[in-house]
Amino acid sequence: MAIREDQNRFKSIIKGKVRDDFKRYVTNGELIGRREDEFVKIPLPRIDIPSFRYGPKQNEKGVGQGDGEPDESASGSSESGQGKAGDQAGEHLLEVEISIEELAEILGEKLELPRIEPKGSKNILAEKNKYSGIAPVGPEGLRKFKQTYKKALSRYISTGTYDPDHPVIVPIRRDFQYRTVKKTQLPHTKAVVIYMMDVSGSMGEEQKEIVRLESFWINTWLKKHYKGLETRFIIHDAAAKEVDEETFFKTSESGGTLISSAYKLCQQIIEADYPSSEWNIYPFHFSDGDNWSGEDTRLCLSLLKEFFLPRVNVFSYGQVESKYGSGQFLKDLQKEFSQDDRLTLSQIENRDKILNSIKDFLGKGK
Amino acid sequence: MANLTLELESERKKICQIAKNCGLDFFETIFELITYDQISQIAAYGGFPVRYPHWKFGMEYEQLSKSYEYGLSKIYEMVINTDPCYAYLMEGNSMMDQKLVMAHVYGHCDFFKNNVWFSKTNRKMMDEMANHATRIRRYIDRYGYEEVEKFIDSCLSIENLIDRHSILNTPKGPKIESPVSSASDFMFKVDKSYMRNYINPPDYVAEQKQKQLESQMHKAKFPSEPVRDIVSFLIHHAPLEEWQQDILTIIRDESYYFAPQGMTKTLNEGWASYWHSHMMTRHILNDSEIIDFADHHSGTMFMQMGGYNPYKVGIELFRDIENRWNKGQFGRDWEECDDVRERKNWNKNTRLGREKIFEIRKIYNDVTFIDEFLTEDFCIRHKMFVYKMNKETQKFEIDTRDFKAIKAQLLFQMTNFGQPIIKIDNANFENRGEILLQHIHEGLDLQPNYMDATMRNVFKLWQRPVNLVTMMDNEPQLFRFDGNEYTKHSLKQEKKPEPAA
Numbered sequence: 001m002a003i004r005e006d007q008n009r010f011k012s013i014i015k016g017k018v019r020d021d022f023k024r025y026v027t028n029g030e031l032i033g034r035r036e037d038e039f040v041k042i043p044l045p046r047i048d049i050p051s052f053r054y055g056p057k058q059n060e061k062g063v064g065q066g067d068g069e070p071d072e073s074a075s076g077s078s079e080s081g082q083g084k085a086g087d088q089a090g091e092h093l094l095e096v097e098i099s100i101e102e103l104a105e106i107l108g109e110k111l112e113l114p115r116i117e118p119k120g121s122k123n124i125l126a127e128k129n130k131y132s133g134i135a136p137v138g139p140e141g142l143r144k145f146k147q148t149y150k151k152a153l154s155r156y157i158s159t160g161t162y163d164p165d166h167p168v169i170v171p172i173r174r175d176f177q178y179r180t181v182k183k184t185q186l187p188h189t190k191a192v193v194i195y196m197m198d199v200s201g202s203m204g205e206e207q208k209e210i211v212r213l214e215s216f217w218i219n220t221w222l223k224k225h226y227k228g229l230e231t232r233f234i235i236h237d238a239a240a241k242e243v244d245e246e247t248f249f250k251t252s253e254s255g256g257t258l259i260s261s262a263y264k265l266c267q268q269i270i271e272a273d274y275p276s277s278e279w280n281i282y283p284f285h286f287s288d289g290d291n292w293s294g295e296d297t298r299l300c301l302s303l304l305k306e307f308f309l310p311r312v313n314v315f316s317y318g319q320v321e322s323k324y325g326s327g328q329f330l331k332d333l334q335k336e337f338s339q340d341d342r343l344t345l346s347q348i349e350n351r352d353k354i355l356n357s358i359k360d361f362l363g364k365g366k
Numbered sequence: 367m368a369n370l371t372l373e374l375e376s377e378r379k380k381i382c383q384i385a386k387n388c389g390l391d392f393f394e395t396i397f398e399l400i401t402y403d404q405i406s407q408i409a410a411y412g413g414f415p416v417r418y419p420h421w422k423f424g425m426e427y428e429q430l431s432k433s434y435e436y437g438l439s440k441i442y443e444m445v446i447n448t449d450p451c452y453a454y455l456m457e458g459n460s461m462m463d464q465k466l467v468m469a470h471v472y473g474h475c476d477f478f479k480n481n482v483w484f485s486k487t488n489r490k491m492m493d494e495m496a497n498h499a500t501r502i503r504r505y506i507d508r509y510g511y512e513e514v515e516k517f518i519d520s521c522l523s524i525e526n527l528i529d530r531h532s533i534l535n536t537p538k539g540p541k542i543e544s545p546v547s548s549a550s551d552f553m554f555k556v557d558k559s560y561m562r563n564y565i566n567p568p569d570y571v572a573e574q575k576q577k578q579l580e581s582q583m584h585k586a587k588f589p590s591e592p593v594r595d596i597v598s599f600l601i602h603h604a605p606l607e608e609w610q611q612d613i614l615t616i617i618r619d620e621s622y623y624f625a626p627q628g629m630t631k632t633l634n635e636g637w638a639s640y641w642h643s644h645m646m647t648r649h650i651l652n653d654s655e656i657i658d659f660a661d662h663h664s665g666t667m668f669m670q671m672g673g674y675n676p677y678k679v680g681i682e683l684f685r686d687i688e689n690r691w692n693k694g695q696f697g698r699d700w701e702e703c704d705d706v707r708e709r710k711n712w713n714k715n716t717r718l719g720r721e722k723i724f725e726i727r728k729i730y731n732d733v734t735f736i737d738e739f740l741t742e743d744f745c746i747r748h749k750m751f752v753y754k755m756n757k758e759t760q761k762f763e764i765d766t767r768d769f770k771a772i773k774a775q776l777l778f779q780m781t782n783f784g785q786p787i788i789k790i791d792n793a794n795f796e797n798r799g800e801i802l803l804q805h806i807h808e809g810l811d812l813q814p815n816y817m818d819a820t821m822r823n824v825f826k827l828w829q830r831p832v833n834l835v836t837m838m839d840n841e842p843q844l845f846r847f848d849g850n851e852y853t854k855h856s857l858k859q860e861k862k863p864e865p866a867a
């Protein structure tokens with residue numbers, strides 16, 4: 001249909017708008033609130049062809065019908081009255097759906113992110129059955145009528161027995177064609193993202209919002225590369241526990257901070273569920289960088305060195321600036337692993353830095 | 367081609383015959399049965415199967431098909447004013463709905479054929495639209511998609527700046543005065559586009575245009591009278607390429623084609639509703655369909671706050687008029703009678719109702735229809751009122767039930783199809799070849815951000831600064847866009863430009 005052309009043009013105009021304004025969407029939480037499985041709904045100002053028209057006052061008056069006295073709230077008045085009138089006033093919002101896939105593409109384009117090369121994708125293969133083959137034998141239920149007919153027809157023609165005036169085709173045994181299973185080997189791309197977040201007293205609402213936004217974009221990007229992406233969430237103060245996504249972003253504790261508690265729990269999760277030979281593992285840790293003791297930090301460093309770095313694709317640490325945090329942990333990590341590209345460090349001073357930080361995390365293509 | 371099922375086809379024949387028996391007179395009407403996706407497409411295209419490529423149709427389609435999929439709205443009926451008339455039925459509607467739509471459509475077709483405002487309409491618009499699409503596609507091939515799209519955007523921005531009331535004068539709108547010479551006076555007719563530059567050398571043409579412009583400048587005022595049809599003025603006088611002129615002409619032709627439909631909305635819908643109701647209840651419905659019909663019909667006629675329903679007002683006025691003319695409730699005696707009881711029982715048995723409504727459908731448009739036939743009795747009987755927005759509570763409130771106010775409000779909404787009236791006052795403003803637009807202010811200000819954006823689009827066409835005089839916040843103001851900057855001057859202090867009254 002010809003309309004598809006116009007529709008695609010319209011959609012590409014919209015995507016262009018989202019692209020132009022991308023930074024605003026990245027740092028804006030309302031977009032994430034409108035997330036569905038496959039789509040994100042983005043409110044855009046209605047794109048419109050401007051014309052000379054009356055201002056919004058036009059809709060403040062009109063003719064109606066019904067009972068009621070003057071100055072009485074009009075009966076049958078619809079609450080949505082204002083919204084309906086909106087397309088005249090030009091303040092109408094157009095809600096456009098953009099698939100996560102497209103969003104990831106825009107993100108990748110804007111930040112010039114490299115494609116992720118899944119670790120060991122060549123070794124890990126999964127077998128998949130597809131009925132795409134054809135065989136001369138098989139159950140009647142899988143018979144391909146068209147192919148069978150074609151085969152029979154070509155036999156008729158080649159033997160010269162085809163009669164156009166009396167086009168009756170009778171297939172014989174060797175004409176029959178059946179669907180059959182073909183085994184295809186697909187590179188196996190299972191991936192898990194494990195988010196860890198410091199929820200000690202020094203992490204405030206704003207810090208958590210930043211983590212929430214970052215994690216959304218990281219998920220978006222990774223989902224583009226891994227079909228079955230799993231996410232796990234760990235919160236910690238002095239002790240760590242695994243929670244669901246909702247709790248992850250809502251919990252606020254007041255205790256001190258032992259980062260090693262989270263790393264240990266993360267280690268347990270990986271050991272239990274995600275053997276590194278099969279899984280692409282992406283641990284992300286967000287904290288304000290204020291660890292309880294130097295000894296705990298040393299424990300964390302050795303865990304990283306001995307357990308995490310050999311197993312994960314990349315271990316990411318994001319330090320969110322807060323009033324209370326000293327930010328020491330980042331410095332410790334930098335000192336210890338400055339040469340190791342399996343560890344990514346990023347400092348996020350405020351919302352505006354989210355984009356840079358995403359680029360830090362994902363820019364390595366790992 | 368018509369592709370109705372046997373059952374629908376036999377109903378169609380029946381309904382067509384009933385409509386003819388009722389006195390309706392229409393072009394041959396072809397019904398097509400299509401899916402909701404197709405109907406959304408055709409609706410997005412303004413009723414036509416083929417239009418020029420533009421994203422606005424895509425946006426319209428997106429909204430229509432979404433709102434159908436979400437169950438928010440449904441298009442029941444669509445009919446195109448051509449000869450033969452094309453109308454669409456949606457697959458999957460109940461038989462009662464299909465019959466209702468067919469009856470309604472015959473009402474529209476009769477209206478299209480007979481109402482005087484459609485008398486100059488191009489009845490072969492289906493072909494014309496396809497032709498427009500071909501031409502624009504050719505320009506896209508030659509000048510690039512973006513280039514042509516950008517230009518169409520500018521054109522669509524001013525498509526409402528035409529002179530709707532001129533449609534009766536000539537089929538394609540009014541003639542524009544030609545200052546000295548039009549381009550054709552110094553350009554030879556060229557059949558083959560590739561020969562154009564040889565027959566009419568661009569240098570020569572540019573020189574002539576320059577001369578023409580200069581001679582325009584020397585005229586005291588150009589145009590001598592303010593011009594309503596701004597689109598036409600720009601086609602003739604803006605420095606446009608030939609393909610640009612052609613596109614602007616296409617946009618204007620289509621705008622004029624749709625104009626009479628906008629001018630007769632209430633009348634047309636009222637007429638079609640009157641007849642579907644008449645035919646359905648008297649001739650078509652079977653017993654089992656009555657409830658569904660009543661449900662559908664009342665849903666269509668429902669008038670909610672904040673939305674004027676042309677179906678409702680139209681059908682009730684037609685019924686009121688038929689009733690009055692049947693009983694002789696018109697003329698001087700009736701107008702001068704003050705006795706309430708006498709008026710109530712007034713029946714002279716004139717039986718002119720049917721004749722009168724057929725006359726109305728022939729020679730009226732919405733404005734004249736409301737102006738003449740909306741009566742105080744009618745407003746009281748239908749409990750009509752004017753509402754307004756209470757700024758403090760953010761709710762609509764009944765403002766008044768005063769008849770004059772209701773009528774004034776309705777007429778205002780309908781005049782110029784609810785669009786502001788804007789004229790070109792001067793195309794050589796301040797003797798600098800700038801354009802001066804004049805907004806005839808009738809109590810409502812223009813939407814400022816749209817005004818700004820539209821003036822930029824006019825600038826793209828005129829390629830010289832654009833000025834607009836209007837009232838904003840109860841103060842006469844002049845807005846100006848000179849290609850870079852958008853400025854505003856109050857006309858209260860400095861009395862430079864003289865806004866013609």
